[in-house]
Amino acid sequence: MEFALGAAFFYAWSVTCARRSSAHHGPDLANLGRLLVALVAVGAFVALSGRQPFSAGWGWLILGGVLGLGVGDVALFHALPRIGVGLTMLLTQCLAAPFALVLEYGTLGHAPTGPQMAASLVILTGVAIALGAPAEGDPAHRQAGVWLGVLSALGQACGAVSTPLTVHACEAASQTVPDGFSQAFVRLLGGAPFVAAFLLWATHGKGLFAKVRRPYATLDATGWMLMNGLSGPALGVACYQWALTAQPAALVLSVVALTPVIALVMQWAVEGDRPPWRLWLGGAVAIAGVVLLRRA
Numbered sequence: 495m496e497f498a499l500g501a502a503f504f505y506a507w508s509v510t511c512a513r514r515s516s517a518h519h520g521p522d523l524a525n526l527g528r529l530l531v532a533l534v535a536v537g538a539f540v541a542l543s544g545r546q547p548f549s550a551g552w553g554w555l556i557l558g559g560v561l562g563l564g565v566g567d568v569a570l571f572h573a574l575p576r577i578g579v580g581l582t583m584l585l586t587q588c589l590a591a592p593f594a595l596v597l598e599y600g601t602l603g604h605a606p607t608g609p610q611m612a613a614s615l616v617i618l619t620g621v622a623i624a625l626g627a628p629a630e631g632d633p634a635h636r637q638a639g640v641w642l643g644v645l646s647a648l649g650q651a652c653g654a655v656s657t658p659l660t661v662h663a664c665e666a667a668s669q670t671v672p673d674g675f676s677q678a679f680v681r682l683l684g685g686a687p688f689v690a691a692f693l694l695w696a697t698h699g700k701g702l703f704a705k706v707r708r709p710y711a712t713l714d715a716t717g718w719m720l721m722n723g724l725s726g727p728a729l730g731v732a733c734y735q736w737a738l739t740a741q742p743a744a745l746v747l748s749v750v751a752l753t754p755v756i757a758l759v760m761q762w763a764v765e766g767d768r769p770p771w772r773l774w775l776g777g778a779v780a781i782a783g784v785v786l787l788r789r790a
Contacts, residue, residue, distance in 0.1 A: 497674070497737035498749035501730050506756035508726025509583055510764055513574055515722050518715035520705025521571035522693045524722070529563065529686040531723025536679045536732070547676035551663025554656040555677055559684025562653020563727060567685070568692055569646035576639025579761045580773045583754035584624050585643030586650060588617050588780040591747040591787055593651035598743055601655060602662065609790035610744070616783030617751075624776025653681070654747055657738035674736035681735070682727060748787040755781060 508528075515524040540547055566586075573582045592614035598604040657677065664671045672680075697704055707715075737746045755777050758769045 497733045498741070498746045499752070500733035501737060501746075502750045502752045502756060504725045504730030504733060505587075505750065505753045506583070506760055508722055508730055509570075509574070509579055509753070509757050510760045511718050511722035511725060512571065513579055513761075513765075515715070515718040516571060516574060518707050518711065518718065521575065522568070522689070522696050523702065523705065524719060525567055525571045526686070526689045526693050527719045528723035529567075529682060529689055529727055531720055532727035532731070533679075533682045533686050535724060535728050536675055536682060540675055540679045543675075545673065545676045547672055547679045549660070549664050549672050550667035550669050551660035552680055554659040554663065555680040556684035558653040558656025558660075559681035559686075560688050561649050561656070563681055563685025563731075564649070564688030564692075566646045566649020566653060568689060569642045569649060573639045573642035573646060576635040577643065578767075580754060580758045580769045580777070581624055582639070582643050582646070583757045584621060584773070584777055584780060585640065586646040587747070587751040587753045588621055588784065589644060589647035590650040590654065591744055591751055591784065592617060593648055594654050594744040594747050597651055597655045598658070602658060604742065604744075607790060610787060613748075613783050613787035613790050616786060617780050618783075620776045620778070620780025620783060622776070623779055624773050651743070651747065654734075654738060654743040656681075657735060658743055661739055671739055674732040674734070674739070677735035677739070678728070678731040681731060685727075745788055748784045751784045752781060 512524060512528070515528065518524070519527060570582060570586055573585070577585075595604075595610060595614060660677070661671050693702065734746070734750065737749075758773065758777065761767055762769065
């Protein structure tokens with residue numbers, strides 16, 4: 495599960511970069527910017543290395559990009575300023591695993607076992623504990639932030655299950671399953687247009703750059719956007735796709751759920767914000783459930 499652990503690390507750094515980038519550009523422009531950075535970087539690598547990204551079932555990857563990188567990440571970026579990095583990532587990553595269990599059962603017939611359901615309950619208990627932590631943003635926006643975190647988790651789960659569906663289609667067509675970078679490129683082709691359309695809708699009548707901080711700190715702002723794009727939707731998604739190709743989505747997501755703990759440490763190191771004890775306790779319980787789910 496080395497690729498899943500790599501995805502957790504890159505995702506954790508990405509969400510730290512996302513918070514800084516959002517402060518400079520606003521959440522929607524920051525989200526689109528990172529996807530475009532990743533699309534150019536991964537697309538160039540795929541083209542120069544002679545990879546063939548399209549295969550049987552590629553439509554599932556496009557759909558996974560729309561739901562995961564599109565709907566899921568739009569919700570994530572709007573949850574960050576409302577409830578902070580720690581709680582946002584805890585909701586998004588830990589809830590994605592039990593959501594994926596249900597989706598895999600519905601699409602591929604992989605029925606969750608009793609131990610898997612029990613482990614999912616432990617995860618939910620940890621999330622419930624963490625929900626008692628003080629909100630980092632405006633308390634009036636906390637409920638909206640929590641629901642956005644749940645929506646992000648559902649989007650991530652849908653995006654994850656699209657990969658085993660693609661693998662199933664390739665095996666049925668006796669085709670080689672594309673590698674992680676090729677799959678990441680196709681997912682980005684699905685996610686980037688959705689985010690661009692959402693940005694145009696959200697900024698209608700205001701202008702694309704209405705939320706860009708003035709004066710614009712060019713070096714700092716572009717640096718955070720570049721790191722955000724390369725770490726999350728580029729390297730993170732590539733590791734993620736490699737892991738999903740070899741393992742069931744629920745198991746991969748259970749390992750990737752380590753992201754909140756890593757993100758909390760990174761947030762503490764970069765921003766000096768020490769997380770409240772309920773987030774640590776809730777995160778520990780949720781991660782214990784993740785470990786149980788992985789062994790179930």
